[in-house]
Amino acid sequence: MTTEVTPTTTKAKRNFSFLFALTLVGLLLLLCVVLSIATPNFATPNNISNLLRQGSMIAILAIGQTFVIITGGIDLSVGAIVGFSTVIVAGLIQSGMPIWLAIIITLLMGLAIGFFHAFGIVKMGLPPFIITLATLTSLRGMGLLMTNGSTINITDPAFTQFSRESFLGIPNLFWMVVIVAVPAYIFLHLSKWGRYLYAVGSNSESARLSGVSVPKMIFIAYGLSAMCAAFVGVMLAARLGVGNATQGEGWELQAIASSVIGGTSLFGAVGSVHGPLIGAFILATISNGANLLNVNSFWQRIITGVLIIVIVFFDQLRRRGR
Amino acid sequence: MTELASDSAQAAIVPILQLRGLEKRYGHIQALKPSSLDFNRGEIHAIVGENGAGKSTLIKLLTGVIQRTGGAILWNGQEVGLANPSEAIGHGINAVHQEVVLCRHLSVAANIFLGDETVRFGMLQKGAMTRAAQKILDDIGFDLKADAILGSLTIGQQQLVATARASVRGTKFIIFDEPTAYLTRQEAAQLFALIRRLRGEGVTVVYISHRMEEIFELADRVSVLRDGLLVGTRNIAETNDTELVAMMINRTLDQIYHKETIPFGKLLLEAKQLSGKGFSDISIKVHAGEIVGLYGLIGAGRSEFALSLFGRNPKTGGSIEWQGQEVNIRNERKAIALGIALAPESRRDQGLNLNLPIGLNLNLPIYDRLTRGPFVDVGEEKRRADQQIKDLGIKTPSRRSLASSMSGGNQQKIVIGKWLNHGADLFIFDEPTVGVDVGTKAEIYRLFAKLLKDGAGIILISSYLPEVYELADTLHVFRDGRLTGSQTYRQSSHEHILAEAIGV
Numbered sequence: 146m147t148t149e150v151t152p153t154t155t156k157a158k159r160n161f162s163f164l165f166a167l168t169l170v171g172l173l174l175l176l177c178v179v180l181s182i183a184t185p186n187f188a189t190p191n192n193i194s195n196l197l198r199q200g201s202m203i204a205i206l207a208i209g210q211t212f213v214i215i216t217g218g219i220d221l222s223v224g225a226i227v228g229f230s231t232v233i234v235a236g237l238i239q240s241g242m243p244i245w246l247a248i249i250i251t252l253l254m255g256l257a258i259g260f261f262h263a264f265g266i267v268k269m270g271l272p273p274f275i276i277t278l279a280t281l282t283s284l285r286g287m288g289l290l291m292t293n294g295s296t297i298n299i300t301d302p303a304f305t306q307f308s309r310e311s312f313l314g315i316p317n318l319f320w321m322v323v324i325v326a327v328p329a330y331i332f333l334h335l336s337k338w339g340r341y342l343y344a345v346g347s348n349s350e351s352a353r354l355s356g357v358s359v360p361k362m363i364f365i366a367y368g369l370s371a372m373c374a375a376f377v378g379v380m381l382a383a384r385l386g387v388g389n390a391t392q393g394e395g396w397e398l399q400a401i402a403s404s405v406i407g408g409t410s411l412f413g414a415v416g417s418v419h420g421p422l423i424g425a426f427i428l429a430t431i432s433n434g435a436n437l438l439n440v441n442s443f444w445q446r447i448i449t450g451v452l453i454i455v456i457v458f459f460d461q462l463r464r465r466g467r
Numbered sequence: 468m469t470e471l472a473s474d475s476a477q478a479a480i481v482p483i484l485q486l487r488g489l490e491k492r493y494g495h496i497q498a499l500k501p502s503s504l505d506f507n508r509g510e511i512h513a514i515v516g517e518n519g520a521g522k523s524t525l526i527k528l529l530t531g532v533i534q535r536t537g538g539a540i541l542w543n544g545q546e547v548g549l550a551n552p553s554e555a556i557g558h559g560i561n562a563v564h565q566e567v568v569l570c571r572h573l574s575v576a577a578n579i580f581l582g583d584e585t586v587r588f589g590m591l592q593k594g595a596m597t598r599a600a601q602k603i604l605d606d607i608g609f610d611l612k613a614d615a616i617l618g619s620l621t622i623g624q625q626q627l628v629a630t631a632r633a634s635v636r637g638t639k640f641i642i643f644d645e646p647t648a649y650l651t652r653q654e655a656a657q658l659f660a661l662i663r664r665l666r667g668e669g670v671t672v673v674y675i676s677h678r679m680e681e682i683f684e685l686a687d688r689v690s691v692l693r694d695g696l697l698v699g700t701r702n703i704a705e706t707n708d709t710e711l712v713a714m715m716i717n718r719t720l721d722q723i724y725h726k727e728t729i730p731f732g733k734l735l736l737e738a739k740q741l742s743g744k745g746f747s748d749i750s751i752k753v754h755a756g757e758i759v760g761l762y763g764l765i766g767a768g769r770s771e772f773a774l775s776l777f778g779r780n781p782k783t784g785g786s787i788e789w790q791g792q793e794v795n796i797r798n799e800r801k802a803i804a805l806g807i808a809l810a811p812e813s814r815r816d817q818g819l820n821l822n823l824p825i826g827l828n829l830n831l832p833i834y835d836r837l838t839r840g841p842f843v844d845v846g847e848e849k850r851r852a853d854q855q856i857k858d859l860g861i862k863t864p865s866r867r868s869l870a871s872s873m874s875g876g877n878q879q880k881i882v883i884g885k886w887l888n889h890g891a892d893l894f895i896f897d898e899p900t901v902g903v904d905v906g907t908k909a910e911i912y913r914l915f916a917k918l919l920k921d922g923a924g925i926i927l928i929s930s931y932l933p934e935v936y937e938l939a940d941t942l943h944v945f946r947d948g949r950l951t952g953s954q955t956y957r958q959s960s961h962e963h964i965l966a967e968a969i970g971v
Contacts (some may be wrong), residue, residue, distance in 0.1 A: 150912065215527065306544060331841060331937075333843070335842050335843060335845075336838070336840070336841050336843060337834035337835065337837065337838045337843055338611055338844065340827055340830075340834055341829070341834070343823055343827065344820050344827070344831055347820035347821065347822050348816070348819065348820045349820055349821045350816060350817050351816075351820050352831070353779070353799055353809055354777070354779065354799055354809060354817055354818070355799075355831040355832045355885060356799055356800050356803045356831075356832045357831065358800065373516055404840065414820070414822050414823060415822070
């Protein structure tokens with residue numbers, strides 16, 4: 146009826162999340178190998194840098210998104226925050242403000258938007274889906290109003306230069322992922338806050354009765370997600386050299402997809418920092434490869450959809466197997 | 468098995484479901500050792516055993532939730548696979564679980580017919596279904612409205628709906644897992660009437676309960692499981708609770724309630740005319756070394772009172788004094804900081820983070836103490852969790868196992884363990900032994916004595932009278948949110964206290 150099970154399988158089961166991450170890395174490497182063979186343009190320094198830049202922004206969004214999803218919520222506003230932040234940071238820099246101050250103000254504004262989401266959820270009792278959907282549309286409108294629907298060009302070369310440069314041969318934008326991911330990993334996996342986040346997502350009533358401040362954790366999760374989005378907005382403004390409220394359209398869905406491909410459960414209490422990172426770069430590689438192979442961009446969307454289904458399906462099988 | 472003491476045994480004894488060396492292994496752990504047993508048509512067969520003795524495993528095997536690793540199951544003499552739940556239901560095997568697994572937002576009727584709806588031209592026949600459901604409920608004597616929304620009912624009433632649902636679908640074999648844990652006496656009486664009626668119709672009822680008096684009231688035969696092994700089957704008329712308990716745990720009944728006389732210490736907590744949602748005008752005192760029992764039916768306001776003491780629900784009147792000082796317990800963290808711990812009523816909804824590891828559950832209240840700089844001290848985290856697992860005898864392969872994989876008694880130990888881990892001056896235990904076997908109960912009571920000796924006070928909330936009666940130094944009775952009586956240890960009779968609780 147069943148196979149003979151030895152004591153070692155108990156240990157193997159425990160390491161499933163590690164194995165899952167390895168499988169994802171394997172998938173990413175496989176994609177790279179196949180694309181290197183299929184097109185000579187893939188494995189060029191130029192293209193790899195480009196790919197890293199493309200993937201970096203979704204990766205950072207996905208990390209923030211993962212915090213929110215672990216609490217059992219969702220943040221649909223991150224794409225709109227990206228667009229709005231490009232407008233804010235561009236406007237501030239063009240008004241003559243020092244770059245560092247403009248960036249800090251933009252990040253704080255992101256944090257404030259996240260706190261507003263948490264306020265809506267904790268104090269007004271709104272579902273996360275609704276409050277973040279509301280800011281998604283409102284922020285786009287506010288950005289368009291502020292710019293009158295046009296684009297703000299950033300004339301300070303120091304700001305745009307940063308996004309094109311590299312450090313140790315790796316694009317600066319990718320270094321930004323490291324700068325976000327390392328503290329994020331410590332926060333989620335090594336600090337008490339991470340434990341509380343999982344507890345809130347698993348059963349907020351039990352967490353509360355165990356002395357965890359549930360509202361505080363909701364504020365932290367949504368604050369971090371929105372601040373990651375504002376950070377990505379700054380990166381995008383630097384990369385494109387413009388502020389435009391319509392940027393980042395649909396990025397919230399890519400961030401959610403990356404997170405889910407990386408093993409995050411939309412029911413909460415399951416997720417990691419490394420999973421969504423790999424997820425984001427898998428999506429970026431597919432998109433990059435499809436471009437190089439001249440695959441119709443409409444097909445890319447279909448392929449991404451199929452991939453989400455396949456990966457999450459296998460992840461579910463694994464969980465059921467436990 | 469040639470004779471049966473029961474009055475239902477007028478017909479010849481026909482086995483309906485037979486276990487032949489049934490076995491279930493998880494790795495090297497034998498959850499059910501090879502067991503053979505016959506369930507007869509039209510009998511009420513009780514199964515008793517400690518938590519982790521293999522009762523849940525047996526239920527899951529019979530309902531097709533898990534698959535056996537050895538032996539055979541015969542249904543009407545034919546070997547069957549029972550490879551999945553729908554095969555079991557197809558044969559007429561149903562189970563009513565301890566925790567209700569129905570749709571809270573649908574009506575009672577919709578739940579009863581869920582998956583089996585009356586449809587005409589693709590349209591639900593709601594009216595017809597409600598009438599049919601009402602007829603079923605009236606027929607089996609449940610005092611419930613078929614058009615009520617399930618979520619608006621008490622847990623006990625929901626349990627009755629689950630029972631009604633399981634009993635109408637051509638059922639020939641029905642398993643009840645701790646069905647009375649959340650029922651009031653009246654509801655339990657309705658349930659027992661249904662169970663006897665099912666037996667009269669030739670249905671086989673398997674009845675799992677920790678409450679001995681129910682087993683002696685209902686069952687025809689009783690089987691005992693211990694450590695995954697079927698240790699014996701008795702006709703109910705030929706056994707008694709002393710023998711059954713001995714078979715289950717090799718201990719006698721007197722040793723279960725463990726009461727030591729410990730002198731009271733200082734006054735810990737005094738509630739003065741405290742009112743809040745679900746209770747009003749409650750005044751009690753708790754001293755160090757004292758067990759204060761709060762007895763009453765489910766919904767009498769005891770748990771609500773406890774939640775207000777713990778800062779979960781706001782008080783609307785009165786005051787709380789903590790060690791002589793008036794305090795404002797505005798949230799749970801304030802209560803914990805004062806030195807109050809609460810092991811809440813519902814393990815699943817309030818007590819545990821089920822899909823997280825046992826270790827995280829045990830350490831959840833103390834992560835502040837486990838933090839060094841930005842990091843959790845992983846070594847200390849591991850040590851504290853393993854310490855509780857060892858001290859409380861939580862049966863788990865690892866602290867990394869999920870809390871959901873534990874049996875009821877072990878889950879309760881986790882709920883209690885997290886507060887032992889934290890430490891407190893006043894422990895509030897709300898229904899600590901619901902769904903918990905005799906052996907674990909004895910362990911929990913012994914733990915109470917240890918806490919008292921260490922200088923703590925205990926508020927023990929229970930709807931199981933013998934428990935509070937035997938353990939509480941001071942016993943308060945709740946009815947409809949008010950105190951209807953208070954007595955010292957063994958001052959009044961069971962009958963007197965029960966009368967105060969139900970208001971006759």
